[in-house]
Amino acid sequence: MSEVLVLVDHIDGEVKKVTFELLTAARRIGEPSAVVVGTPGTAAKVRDALARYGAAKVYAAESEDAVTYLTTPKVDALATLAGSASPAAVLISATVEGKEVAGRLAARLNSGLLVDVVDIDADGVGTQSIFGGAFVVKAKVGNGLPVITVRPGGVEAEEADGAAAEAAVELPAVDAAKSARITGREQIVGGDRPELTEASVVVSGGRGVGSAESFAVVEKLADTLGGAVGASRAAVDSGYYPHQFQVGQTGKTVSPQLYIALGISGAIQHRAGMQTSKTIIAVNKDAEAPIFEIADFGVVGDLFQVAPQLTEAVAKR
Numbered sequence: 001m002s003e004v005l006v007l008v009d010h011i012d013g014e015v016k017k018v019t020f021e022l023l024t025a026a027r028r029i030g031e032p033s034a035v036v037v038g039t040p041g042t043a044a045k046v047r048d049a050l051a052r053y054g055a056a057k058v059y060a061a062e063s064e065d066a067v068t069y070l071t072t073p074k075v076d077a078l079a080t081l082a083g084s085a086s087p088a089a090v091l092i093s094a095t096v097e098g099k100e101v102a103g104r105l106a107a108r109l110n111s112g113l114l115v116d117v118v119d120i121d122a123d124g125v126g127t128q129s130i131f132g133g134a135f136v137v138k139a140k141v142g143n144g145l146p147v148i149t150v151r152p153g154g155v156e157a158e159e160a161d162g163a164a165a166e167a168a169v170e171l172p173a174v175d176a177a178k179s180a181r182i183t184g185r186e187q188i189v190g191g192d193r194p195e196l197t198e199a200s201v202v203v204s205g206g207r208g209v210g211s212a213e214s215f216a217v218v219e220k221l222a223d224t225l226g227g228a229v230g231a232s233r234a235a236v237d238s239g240y241y242p243h244q245f246q247v248g249q250t251g252k253t254v255s256p257q258l259y260i261a262l263g264i265s266g267a268i269q270h271r272a273g274m275q276t277s278k279t280i281i282a283v284n285k286d287a288e289a290p291i292f293e294i295a296d297f298g299v300v301g302d303l304f305q306v307a308p309q310l311t312e313a314v315a316k317r
């Protein structure tokens, strides 16, 4: 069975959920090999978790430099393996960094690139949801090694036994003059909440929330459900919530199990970022709001009455 390389998304050895989704998707095409790029010892730390989701092999591309530079070590590791392991495909999470790694890798290998797929089949045909989910496109890479980015939440992670046999990958020294060095990392807001693109529940607020202070209503419901907080662009542009939480065409793309839209009209640019959520609940006082066209459950009402009741009901469980 052909090998399928999966770039492990992790922060200091804490594996992100999307990696397990990628391993699940990779099993449809061939035998998944997880590629861990990190400081020495990272692969050993994450090996068991990767084995639980069917990683047959774990490539350790480790060096002190691996987390000091943006993208370059990851591209180097995958390009090295593309040459030595003859994989059938490379799967990378469709995050901001993942997309950059994928683009650079495809350019370096002169390969076709398939971005932001929400599903993938055994023949390597990816499904993309475009124009705010109005159309579904099926596409396959026709040239070279397929490099595919998969949207977090697109494929459901399923456990499977994997041997996770460890193999080392030699990383070339980073050319500092040609690479961007990370000078610091800082968590701005969000506290203990899950990351927006990783969360299984996202509660988003729109212009209807009316002010930054009132976003506490959105946060309370999100916290009661153990979810992340999102916002529409109108809410962000109005200064109600920081930009990094914007969902939509020019914000983040999310695909949680549950998406709750509070005071969001459902413009096509917003839908583009949340349309593939498994279950969508909308609360809006306008019965004609377009968000109801895609909602699985809708409440026509004032979010300041509905959301606190919902929060209270969930808290009682």
Ligand code: FAD
Pocket (backbone or CB within 6 Å): 205, 206, 207, 208, 209, 231, 232, 233, 234, 235, 246, 247, 248, 249, 250, 251, 252, 262, 263, 264, 265, 266, 267, 268, 269, 270, 273, 283, 284, 285, 286, 289, 301, 302, 303, 304
């Ligand atoms: P509105 O459209 O103003 O809707 C507010 C809703 O709240 C209304 O439906 C109203 O009935 C309801 N409401 C008001 N008060 C209450 C209440 N008390 N209780 C219940 N409901 C209430 N938008 C994004 O979200 N993300 C993007 O990434 C994005 N990218 C864009 C890119 C481009 C190039 C362009 C042109 C636009 C983009 N937009 C994006 C903007 C988008 O077109 C909409 O303007 C935006 O999504 C509207 O946000 P909203 O639904 O919060 O506000």
